Amino acid sequence: MHVDTPPVPPAVAGLLAAVAAPPRLVAHLGLVHEVAGTLLDGCAALGLRVDREAVLFGAATHDIGKAVHREELSVPGSLHERAGYELLRARGAPERPARFARTHGSWGEPGTTVEDLLVSLADKVWKDSRVRDLEDRVTDLLAVASGRAPWEVFLVLDDLLTGIGADAPRRLAVQAAHPVQDNR
Template identity: 40%
Template sequence: MRIIDLPIEIIELLETLNSPLILKRHLTIVHATAFNLLARLKDEWPVINLKNELILFGAATHDIGKIKITNELFAAGKKHELAGMEILINQGYKKEKSRFAQTHGDWKVENREIEDLLVSLSDNIWKGKRIDDLEEMIILKLSAILESDYWEVYEKFDIILSEIATGADKRLNWQGQ
């Protein structure tokens, strides 16, 4: 998987907010992962219609609250989620885009939209972390969207995720540089 740059809009936002380098690198990797995941989904199922712009924005900003809650840059925590949504809203972004900062770590909530789930997935799969329950929720939603058999979608989706997870060690090293 190739790491691509964040959109200029996000780079400028992170600069304005004095984002630490490690956070910029993390957001870059998660954004690149979402970009690659969406491309692979489109290659596999050309008829799929997802809100790619929202997913990519969410992946690129999901942890922005760690600018304010700095102790969560290196330790687990959830305070950055609400803080991130507030930061984005204060910067003029609508809730439709800002929500990913709050929803990315809370994917178990019933009726999460597939876009939120794909941001959560991107935040985990980049480092090779597979979460069965999250993947199952996405497969169920993909099956419904595509009007396809669950097991057919499962098989193809599993291959996509296995391929994306490959190289996680290199991405972890890159983030920490």
């Protein structure tokens, strides 16, 4: 069965091909990229100004290290985070966008930016996984950016994430339709 995967930016598609990313990884990155776009649109409506292209690049490359640590496509692990960062840097990606491969699993670290948080959030909510600490941090930043009360921002963000989560079964089916390993 062929299932279309949402596209990633052309430069990212080239990177994924160059590192022989397995089909399931390409599907996952396309799906998280799609969700990041929806998140960015919702956050922009609240007045949050971020580096949209950086978030979209980060969402489309955050797990690229799984092309090196393929076992982490089917079992939990974090070796792919450092490997992805190093892979991106070795292929010419500047520090700022390459960092998402390293930071997407550590949103509580000092120096975490709103862009880091949005990539992390997209990587969770694509499958309807809700992480309170992460959502609270995003809510706080959105409240400051929009000048709205945190409770008001929370209601808007919760509605946005609930809407994204409602489509999680489709996204999970798309990812599952792609093999973990390339059988060429």
